[in-house]
Amino acid sequence: MDLDAVIRECLEGSQSAWETLVSTFAKRIFNMAYQFSGSRQEAEDKTQEVFLKLHGALPRYDSGKNFTAWLLTLTKNHLIDEYRRTKWEKTQRDDFDERVLAQTAHDGPEQSLVEKETKALVWEGLNRLSADMRMVIILRDLQGKSYEEVAEIFDLPLGTVKSRVNRARIQLAQVLKEYRGGTL
């Protein structure tokens, strides 16, 4: 798919081009919002807002740049700004999604209860990280972005991003340790 052509057609008002763009990126943005907020409802609202913003910002997109990184930067900024604006409301994440647990159960019968419990604790523990730390973990470990891509999205030097990812992983490990009552 020629993304530049799709964007050009979007700018000309083509509905089918817009639907192509949405189909290509909706799942990624929705998952990013879900992993960040921990709430399905919240993720749906935020995804809607991000795409509304995208539609308004599309004329300002510089076609020479990496569109995916540009969209993820827009998403990251929106999620972090909104979180900071309303964080007092967001002390609790949804319970670790039953459907997700059901999906992971298909990985094999050898997956122990402890692993499932660890997943639930890590899911819950994401909320204990600051917005920036949570976002780098999501981009690097959940979305599978390279350090270079994360650096581009955050507009930070590569070394800073690597250090931030490392600190976020350590913090998450410490949260897990705390949840388990300090035992290693």
Next chain:
Amino acid sequence: MTCERIEELLSAYLEGELADAEKAEVAAHLAACPECAGLVELMKETSGAIVGFPEVEPSPDLMAGLYAIPAVRRERRRWFQPVFDYLTRPALQPVYAAFTVLFIALSFVFFHPEGRGIRKQIDVRLHRGIGTVEKLYAGAGTLKGEIGSLTTTVVKSFNNLDLLKSGEGKQ
């Protein structure tokens, strides 16, 4: 190496990005430090758990909402565009210019270091103006009284005129 220094290298160590010498140093430290070794195990666990989070599908309702965004924005523009056009028409430019000048003048009055003096002057002139108007009113009141008394005198004088009385007697 200290534990703090080792912590800084843990992600690179787990991702196999360290040079051989550094890798050996970290491994030696981990073998001797149960605290750091425990942390590494926890990091491996959390990373394993995170990687195991599968992606979730957005609902059909959400997708329908996203597809409809251009139509929603068009509709919104349909309502706001006339107001925007009205407010930005060239005929209103002198009005905006006048308001700008007014705001600049007011900002001088309220925020200029000597604004207090300016406000005092305005107060004095305003009070002087009010005083003058009051005097005029008072003067007008006196004049009205004088005209009233003069009118009464004239009417009385006419009533007392012998000429009229005699005329009445003749008839």
